Amino acid sequence: MCSAKVIPINTHVLEQLDFEVLDSITLPLFGSYVSAGFPSPADDYLEDRINLQEYLVQNPTSTYMMRVRGNSMQDANIHDGDVLVIDKSLKPADGLPVVCFLDGEFTVKTFRKINNKAYLYPANPAYKPIEITEEMDMRVWGVVVWILHKPVKR
Amino acid sequence: MTSLYALCDCNNFYASCERVFDPSLNGKPVVVLSNNDGCVIARSNEAKALGIQMGDPFFQIRNLVEHKQVHAFSSNYVLYGDMSDRVMQTLSQFTPHVEVYSIDECFLDLGDFYDIDLFSYAWTIKRTVTQWTGIPVSLGVAPTKALAKVANKLAKKSSKANGVLVLTEPYHIKKALEATKVEDVWGIGGQYAKFLKKHNIHTALDFANASENWVKKHMTVVGVRLLKELRGESCLELEEVTPAKKGICTSRSFGSKLTSFKDVEEATASYAAKCAKKLRSQKSCARLVTVFIQTNPFSEHDKQYYSSKTICMPVATNSDIELIHYATMALKAIFKPHYYYKKSGVIVTEIIPENQIQFDLLDTVDRQKHNSLMKVMDGLTDRFGKSKVQVAAQGLSKSWLLKSDYKSPCYTTKLEEIQIVYNQ
Numbered sequence: 001m002c003s004a005k006v007i008p009i010n011t012h013v014l015e016q017l018d019f020e021v022l023d024s025i026t027l028p029l030f031g032s033y034v035s036a037g038f039p040s041p042a043d044d045y046l047e048d049r050i051n052l053q054e055y056l057v058q059n060p061t062s063t064y065m066m067r068v069r070g071n072s073m074q075d076a077n078i079h080d081g082d083v084l085v086i087d088k089s090l091k092p093a094d095g096l097p098v099v100c101f102l103d104g105e106f107t108v109k110t111f112r113k114i115n116n117k118a119y120l121y122p123a124n125p126a127y128k129p130i131e132i133t134e135e136m137d138m139r140v141w142g143v144v145v146w147i148l149h150k151p152v153k154r
Numbered sequence: 155m156t157s158l159y160a161l162c163d164c165n166n167f168y169a170s171c172e173r174v175f176d177p178s179l180n181g182k183p184v185v186v187l188s189n190n191d192g193c194v195i196a197r198s199n200e201a202k203a204l205g206i207q208m209g210d211p212f213f214q215i216r217n218l219v220e221h222k223q224v225h226a227f228s229s230n231y232v233l234y235g236d237m238s239d240r241v242m243q244t245l246s247q248f249t250p251h252v253e254v255y256s257i258d259e260c261f262l263d264l265g266d267f268y269d270i271d272l273f274s275y276a277w278t279i280k281r282t283v284t285q286w287t288g289i290p291v292s293l294g295v296a297p298t299k300a301l302a303k304v305a306n307k308l309a310k311k312s313s314k315a316n317g318v319l320v321l322t323e324p325y326h327i328k329k330a331l332e333a334t335k336v337e338d339v340w341g342i343g344g345q346y347a348k349f350l351k352k353h354n355i356h357t358a359l360d361f362a363n364a365s366e367n368w369v370k371k372h373m374t375v376v377g378v379r380l381l382k383e384l385r386g387e388s389c390l391e392l393e394e395v396t397p398a399k400k401g402i403c404t405s406r407s408f409g410s411k412l413t414s415f416k417d418v419e420e421a422t423a424s425y426a427a428k429c430a431k432k433l434r435s436q437k438s439c440a441r442l443v444t445v446f447i448q449t450n451p452f453s454e455h456d457k458q459y460y461s462s463k464t465i466c467m468p469v470a471t472n473s474d475i476e477l478i479h480y481a482t483m484a485l486k487a488i489f490k491p492h493y494y495y496k497k498s499g500v501i502v503t504e505i506i507p508e509n510q511i512q513f514d515l516l517d518t519v520d521r522q523k524h525n526s527l528m529k530v531m532d533g534l535t536d537r538f539g540k541s542k543v544q545v546a547a548q549g550l551s552k553s554w555l556l557k558s559d560y561k562s563p564c565y566t567t568k569l570e571e572i573q574i575v576y577n578q
Contacts, residue, residue, distance in 0.1 A: 061243045062286035064566060070577030084575065089286045099575055101177040106575045122577075139177060141288075 056146050062089035064142065066099060066106065073097070073108055076123035078147055084108065085146035097144040102130075103137070108144060157388035158322075160262040160276065160295045161302040162245055164238075165310065165317075167258035167289070168196035171237045172227050174288035175565045175573050183224045187212055190407035190557050191228055211452060228558035236566045240287045248279050253392045261299060263392045276318045296321040299390045300383035303340040304330055304358060324386075331359035331384060341380050346373060358384060402440070404428040405499020409557045411450065412495045418447060419482060420549030425500040426474070426481035427548060433472035433502065434528060439511055440502035441470040443477060445484040450496035461488040470504070470511050473524040474531065474545050477502070482547060 057063045068082045076097060078084070084099065092098045092111040099108050100120065109120035109130070118132040132138050164170060168186040173179045183201035185194045194201075194210045201224060206215060218224040238257045246252050251263035267275065276293045283291045294305025301321055308330055309319035321327050337347035339358050349372070355361050361369075362384040369377045379389040404425040412418050422445060433440055446462035463484040471477060481500050534543045563571035 059286075061240050064572075065569070066573045066575045068577055069574050072577040078577070080577075083569075083572070088288065089282075104178045106573060108575045108577060141177070 056085055056148075058145070059087055059089050062142075063087050063145075068108065072122040072124045072127045073110075074124050076110060077149070078108060078123070078144075079149060081150070081153055083148040084144050085148065086142035087145045088142040090143035090145070092140045092143060099141045099144060101137075101139045101141055106141065111140065156265070156268055157297050158264040158268060158272075158295065159297070159299050159302040159388075159392070160264050160279070160293055161255075161299070161306040162241075162260045162262060162279065162283070162291050162293050163306050163310070164241060164258035165290045165292060166196060166198050167238070168227075168229065168234055169198040169201070170289045171230075171234050172225075172562055173198075174237070175562070179225055183218075184227070185215070185224055186227045186229055187560065189229060190409065191559060192407055195229065226560050228561040230562050230564065232564045232567050233562065237287060237289060240566075241283055241289055241291070244283050244286050245279065247282075248275075251392055261302065261392055264295065272320045272322065273318065276320060280318055290317070292317045294319050294321070296327070297386050298383040298388040299392075300340050300380055301327065301330075301386065304334050304384075307338060308333060327386065328359065331362055332357055334358035336361050339380070339384070341376070346377075401501060401503040401505065402429050402432050403499060403501040404432075405446070405497060405501075407497045408495065411456075413491070413493065415489055415491070416549070418489065418495050418498055419485060419547065422447075422481055422485050422498045422500060423478045423545065423547040423549070425498065426477040427545060429500050429502045430472050430474045430477045430528075431532070433505070434532065437508045438505045439470035439472045439508055440467075440477075441504035441506070442466055442502065443480050443484065444501040444503070445481050445488065445498065446501075447485070447488060447495055447498045449493050453494070453496075456494045457492075459490060459493045461490075463488045466504075469519070469521075470506055471524075472508065473521075473528055475524060475527075476519065478545050478547050 053060075064086050066084050066086060068078055068080060068084060071080055073079075078097065086099050090096075094111065094113040096111050097108060098111045098120075099106055101107075102120070107120075109122055112119040112121050112129070120130045120132065120138075122129065166184075169179075169184040172184060172186070179198075181200065182198075183204055183206070184198040185201045185206060186196035187193065188195045191212050193212055194206055194208060194215070197206055197208070204218070204224065206224070212226070215224055215226070219226045234257060241258075242252065242254050242260055245260050245262060249262045249264055249267070251265075253261040253263075255261055262279075264272070264275075272295055276295050280291055280293055283289060292306055292310040294302045294307070294309050295318075296302040296305045305319045305321045309315045309317055312319070319330075321330050334357060336342060336350050336355055336357055337344070339361065342350070342361075350356075350361065355364060362381065364381065366378055366381060369381050373380075382389050406421070406425070408417075408421060412421070426443070429440070429443075442464055444462055444464040446460070448460040449456055449458050451458065465480045465484045467476065467480050477500075485498070531543050563573070565571060565573050
């Protein structure tokens, strides 16, 4: 439990706030309890904590996640068990890792455009690039914007 | 000022949601089953072409499902709800005024957009939704909501429109009304359609040409509003804030047939608690609680029984404890032993805002205490998940829980269930 103390405020030094503005203000939670002792000098400097969601997700409406199985992209820092953050609103461009639907499966590869031909490049010497042709049933599902990788798998 | 509305409708929404995360289902017949895998509630175009009807019981198509000719899914409302939310949020980028009309339909007010190329704007909307969410949509644009509905239906049907139809020219509107059957007009139900056909009104155009007095006489002011809307005079405004519900119903089929009072009681108590939670979330209270139970009407060898009972509570409430108390009382009054029960439900009506409750002088319930208890319970549920705290009457055995044998993962809301990308 913490006790509160009324702090006298000199009203004429306060700025007038109009109520419309007041409505949209969310007050930050103060960093320390209001107590009878000396107020925390850090209270005036309080900011929101870093929001990882905001950092990783540009467009929440079009962002999805998928989990990686397999190692065909290991040299592009995409490893078995990683979580991919995928933005469906982005268009594939040369050099971007993309999730696509190929032969009945989701797969992640690097999208390449060379001499007006499109390719899907693996990042593992054991696998060959795939040229995308008209008759192939291939759709780019979304562009990978982040790879979430745990340093130690538990 | 001229009004202008777009109706955006997701094509075969539930089936489309399943396809986003399993594109191998594209071009194949897909159906989605009701709660408890009872009957078909959504079909892809391919499933429609096979002659599968809305509401067909699952056992009728089980054979097709087992031979992989039809892909069936238990309903995954968590997934559909999230995908619906994504579609609506994408749409709200195109105009500040939207009305979410149902899980898969949304009206957009384009009143300020008359000067732009509507056709290309509509296509931009359609393409963006499909790109961002993977859900195919159709758009109908017209001066009134009822006409936007007409345009949307035609946009979906006509291969020439290919999903987008803008009706602003009087000539086009006339052609569209001519091509729309009167029973397909928004708000004209089966009974009215029959009646109108008897009076030689077969198409939406016939109806739009009917006299206002005649319509008023036979179809009240609601009919007149519709008439005006079809003539291009906007009478139905955008409802951006959904009004609080007038009645809330929670009912489910049981996973298996139940005979014991205790099992049915537990299920019914849980439905009552769900109703109470919904009431609290819309800040209202209910005065009447109705409970119904029924046996399986599809079973030929079981004895059939259906009954319901409504209780008027002394004071309108939204407390789990009180609603469960009265729901159980109602259930006791109608429950008969030796039947195989398949379904029960709780309906609450006479709903009023929380702050307008009339208290009873002789009220014995400590309402303040109930209120704070419910707040704590809701808080715990938000923090620790569903069913971690509950009223004891809801039981722990849950032998009545739903069957959902064909449910897809919650691809967008549970990290453990996200789609796998294979890298072999």
